[in-house]
Amino acid sequence: MTKRDEIKLLGTAASPYVNRVQFVLKLKSIEYEFIEENLACKSELLLTSNPVYKKIPVLFHANKPPISESLVIIEYLDEFRPDVHRILPSAPIDRADNRFWANYIDNKYFPLYEDLRQTPGKEGKEAVKKQILEGSVLLEEAFEKFSNGKAYFGGDDIGYLDVVLGCFLGWVQFGNKHNEFNAFDEVKTPKLAKWADRMLSHESLQGIIPGNETLMNFYMMLQIHKPPRAA
DSSP states (O other): OOOGGGEEEEEOTTOHHHHHHHHHHHHTTOOOEEEEOOTTSOOHHHHHHSTTTOOSOEEEETTSOOEESHHHHHHHHHHHSTTSSOOSOSSHHHHHHHHHHHHHIIIIITHHHHHHHHOOSHHHHHHHHHHHHHHHHHHHHHHHHHHTTSSBTTBSSOOHHHHHHHTTHHHHHHHHHHHTOOSSOTTTSHHHHHHHHHHHTOGGGTTTSOOHHHHHHHHHHHHHHSOOOOO
16 A cells, blocks of 8 residues: 555646546555645646646655656556556557547547637637537547447446546536536437446546536636637
């Protein structure tokens, strides 16, 4: 068992990128200390431990150099504790395929939600919603391929893409509610809709996915520090 003071995680409860690291730590039964970061006024700890991107999360493990970027961190944790709930598949081609879709989720799909927040006017927002729904259909197809008829992207149990996409579910629900649409439609993406329900009820995600109040506070902070584009 890793001692709690050996691993520290710098982040904020509303960040899905921090949530995915918390998710893996919980899946692997690794104790850690959580250090809350104020993104409206970034700490010296963040600026010095991640001087390149100046972003959360940052993982500190004993006397090793700080580790930044959520995907890098969860792969590090998977290698650090390979005997407990392996996240990535064992075959190199399967790992490559998983990483491809993780890159799509982080760099193409989820950024559309920030684009939706910043886009002014009903017509512009409807265009972004359409892109999100098109992306959801692609993810439905990916789920069918990876799950092979089973419950998760990882098959019988939670795997890498379940962690990568699952950490966004709180924000997906928040976006659905405040923009009056459903990203995981029960008609167009029925398997993904059932997967989302399954993930949200999974014991390992309890207490990790932030609630509506936490998300709203973070959303309002974004509205102030990164306001929507002018119409």
